[in-house]
Amino acid sequence: MRLVILEDYDLASEWAAKYIRNRIIQFKPSADRYFTLGLPTGSTPFGCYKKLIEFHKNGDLSFKYVKTFNMDEYVGLPRAHPESYHSYMWNNFFKHIDIDPANASILDGNITDLEAECEAFEKKITQAGGIDLFVGGIGPDGHIAFNEPGSSLVSRTRVKTLAKDTIVANARFFGNDLSKVPTMALTVGVGTVMDAREVMILITGAHKAFALYKAIEEGVNHMWTVSAFQQHPRTIFVCDEDATLELRVKTVKYFKGLMHVHNRLVDPVLSIKDQ
């Protein structure tokens, strides 16, 4: 794996956004060949989305030939609800960029046949040619998307019941009322994300430090599902200093020492203006 450590949240967000920007532009997407991007929600990627929007507004990046697949969505939450992941993606990303709405896919948690919806989503990813870059986050319990502790590491898109930890963590978006938090969600499986050609996990904040430790310094374990990516050929973890608080000094020193190598991935930063 690559472990990219930046000083704070803003720098980590910027690094991640630059990386995504370079990957898209290097790919030279076109009408015959779309770049497929897996996307997360939550407070962690918020800064990254803001940066990507900024790049777009400056004319350096276009999403015209990008197809996106979101990781998850709550079950039973009205799509227009301000906390639905559809609302999140619309307000924090889609409405500010030039993506074709037909190319933005998010699981529908209000459909009657949830299983069929999950299968259709998997098919859609396959038809799009698989995911080029899947961006994700990590839960305090080490989960990727809503693959809660105990999820199969080869799982596919399916319905999951949320763990207590997750419900508590999300309560802050529902007025701190636990009863208002949805209890189920549709989520891509660990296996689904593992199928991506490249994976980037964003991890910021001291409250995620223990999960990061479990994910990269301990073994592959279905109780900490992000650990599955130890077996992916191309994973980048982008974090801030606080997220490394539970790691061994040796690990942190090693990867910090590699920053000059990592930074070649975002410097020079490319622009469509040059094409």
Added chain:
Amino acid sequence: WKMPTNKSVSKAPITQFVNCRILRDHKLQREDLWVREGRILDPEKLFFDEEGYADQRVDCEGLIIAPGFIDVQINGGYGIDFSQATSNVRGGVALVAKKILEHGVTSFLPTLVTSPPNIYHKVLSEVKVHSGGVEGAGVLGKEAVRKDVDTSSYVRLVLISGHDIQYCIPYNCCHLEGPFISLEKKGAHPEQYLRSFQSGGMLDLIETYGTLDNVAMVTLAPELPNSEKVVRELAQRGITVSLGHSVANLSQAEEAVQNGASFITHLFNAMLPFHHRDPGIVGLLTSDQVPQDRTVFYGMIADGIHTNSAALRIAHRAHPTGLVLVTDAITAMGLPPGRHTLGQQVIEIQGLHAYVAGTKTLSGSIATMDMCVRHFKQASGCSVEQALEAASLHPAQLLGITRCKGTLDYGADADLVLLDDAINVRATYIAGQEVWRK
């Protein structure tokens, strides 16, 4: 750049107003405004349900977009007097409707002052509800009529229930200020045409007005005997009852509100002054006898002449959510200084003042709605949002038409006014079409 419309739900073109600040949820927000088929469109639904986007973008260059202003008390303007039965009543209304677009007014209630029955009979039969367009601001009914987009005729359509109101029933249109008002507080109204409810109430009304079909609001004095039945009956019919030109005490005013009255015509003017042991009609602003689920609204002529700024502030601070800006504009609005007719009387313009000729009684104002909004903001020290809402949201709430007018909520009519930060009107839109630009 331009992006084509996805035509899965509707073939109608979509306009996206960008680079603007819109008034929504009582705040100016940096958001784009989307319009299709004359209504505000939900872009999130458009994106996810229809996978659609805009056909054309309008760059607002940083301007404010507010809901079009609504004037519920305007007696005429530009030489037109709504209380005169001319040979071309409709033409007169249409002329004013077109001119007031420049002031950001997209909907209004033509107002008739105290007049003899024949005037009411003639005018009310001619003035009809219609929605606005390039020809001018819309004459309002209780619920705005939906203009058929494909033809130019005005269609009576049926109310379809559900949160997505497709069509509204056309209802009423005029504001009748009088003749059932108090002699002592007649103001500029002609004394010989004042009336009382001597035949019991509704009979007098029908006899005087001829019809209640095109009536949206009636101003009356609640202390007149038999008024209670009238207030109740009018309110039940969905006609807004306003208290004004009256010497009612607070109890009488409160009783009228309990019977259904919901508006005060030009607060402070033509009513008893506030007294600390009997605040009169003014006391309604803070009365505890107003039913819980209802709001008493009050009209304010914020032209700097009809109300002292300190009095304006007292009213605003006492009851900010009830304040409705009105122009009470008369025939002479928009005309040069001199003598002009208002109802059955002659008035005289001197600078920004309009008097009953030969007296110092104010005859009405010649301020325009945008002037009133600016003056109100400056005099009260309120926020831009509050000033704009006093001319849009509040009158819409008063008339119960907020589903279609007075807001920029999804599904509302796209009647818009584009303003700069000094609240000068730069452009006016009705049903998403530009109808005036500076």
